[in-house]
Amino acid sequence: MIPTFDDVLAAEARIRPHIHRTPVLTSRMIDEMTGASLFFKCENMQKAGAFKARGATNAVFGLSDAQAARGVATHSSGNHGTCLAYAAGRRGVPCTVVMPHTAPQAKKDAVRGYGARVVECEPSTSSREAVFAEVMDGTGAEFVHPYNDPRVIAGQGTCALELETQADGLDAVIAPIGGGGMVSGTVLALSEAAPDRRIFAAEPEQADDAARSFRAGHIIADDAPDTIADGLKVPLKELTWHFVRRIDDILTVSEAEIVAAMELIWKRLKIVAEPSSAVPLAAILKNRDIFAGQRVGVILTGGNVDLRKLPWGGKE
């Protein structure tokens, strides 16, 4: 049930033909602002625009032919749905994504664009669960959870392995935390590949359930937190908690700090990154004392953002 380092190595070999080896960018100006040397791992440029293509691809390409014939399914109005659709399309297997009818049209279009089926539910947990159960009954599809799945965690772990080959002598790695899939994969991969690497997570103050869980020593789940970093609203689950509890710290930042860091990333790195991606840089800017003088890998998790609704508005 709990994935191992060998699972990460197997994932790396399995997904390599299907994902991008994303670039690592640096900025002298941002380094001057933070006092650290930052290495930005650009998973915003990953296939389907998010690191979640790694875990989804690992899950889909690890299925037996018989399983694959029945397809895969998930519930997600975020990057996991799009990335699972991408992976399924790449293997040519059926994929169903359940999402609330209130989800952005762009998300539905993206899933359909990869050849997957969108099944809409009401925007409530009970409706989602009922509709998803129907989908599972009707298709016999394999459920691929967005993060509480060993195949997904092993797949996300390939990102940290790749980063280690691209940036020498890192002292620390920091990633945003929502459900904890990326952080779990990072812990798993570095536990063998670089056991002395410090690992931090960064979270919005307005969705700080992981930080409170970390302090309390058990999972705390919030009811409907609200943050611009919409990929980070989901709670930890038992598999990710197994890994997340072992990291060095979880740092929290305000909404304004997230937007400022996001704009800095766009301006200085010249890349399109979604709000969730900016949370770690916001945490580094806020906690100079922790990171100054260190070489830090910063995982930019996704780039799926509505270019017509940017948080800094359309005018000066």
Next chain:
Amino acid sequence: MIPTFDDVLAAEARIRPHIHRTPVLTSRMIDEMTGASLFFKCENMQKAGAFKARGATNAVFGLSDAQAARGVATHSSGNHGTCLAYAAGRRGVPCTVVMPHTAPQAKKDAVRGYGARVVECEPSTSSREAVFAEVMDGTGAEFVHPYNDPRVIAGQGTCALELETQADGLDAVIAPIGGGGMVSGTVLALSEAAPDRRIFAAEPEQADDAARSFRAGHIIADDAPDTIADGLKVPLKELTWHFVRRIDDILTVSEAEIVAAMELIWKRLKIVAEPSSAVPLAAILKNRDIFAGQRVGVILTGGNVDLRKLPWGGKE
């Protein structure tokens, strides 16, 4: 006076410590749309946000100590001014940039941010020339022209050399054309490094002086052309014409085609690229017959754009 291939090799060694080896990105979706295999060379991620850091750095670091002590100067309200300021700051030599007082505040701030001096003139050629002559008299600075300078052309040529090591077996390379510095450097570099490579330039219809020059066989300069691709308004000069006349073709595109290609680049490649950078992709989309089935290097020239004034507006 005319730079040689050895000048490009010397430039490469000279500027290497001071510039980024920028990534090359691909997109399956854009490839499907064009029928070609495109390799986007991300000079938008170059130091100071534009390929012009290459030529400017080559010019600045090629100066003798005595020359360097007197500093460098140029007139530019665009990327060359910022990039020359970057290079001068990097070597620690004085730099003066003459620009009209009507230039965007962000451009003035960027130049000053690198430690250079901004001297303002009226937005007319006569005022610019008078003010610039005063600056030259007062400082004894070395004039580094934005493109009609052998040191600058040799520096820009390093981009195509680098791209050749990052994308195997290209059939063609395409770059935007304004004054022709990047295209000239590309011709110069590939004339020895890859002599069978086809070379195209792309230009806005609304500033198509290079295309008309190419057809006419002599330089035609327009008076104040207007295009969203504001880096491409300047005319060819004798040094760049020497190289530009030898390329395969110059393709032109409309303003709407530029904006559409720009949005496609932001959405699919997840990068911030300025309008000029999008002109080559617009030309490829418009000329499928030329590029279909080919492996094409596409030079994205810069990423300096006002994030609060995007051409697709702030609403759906």
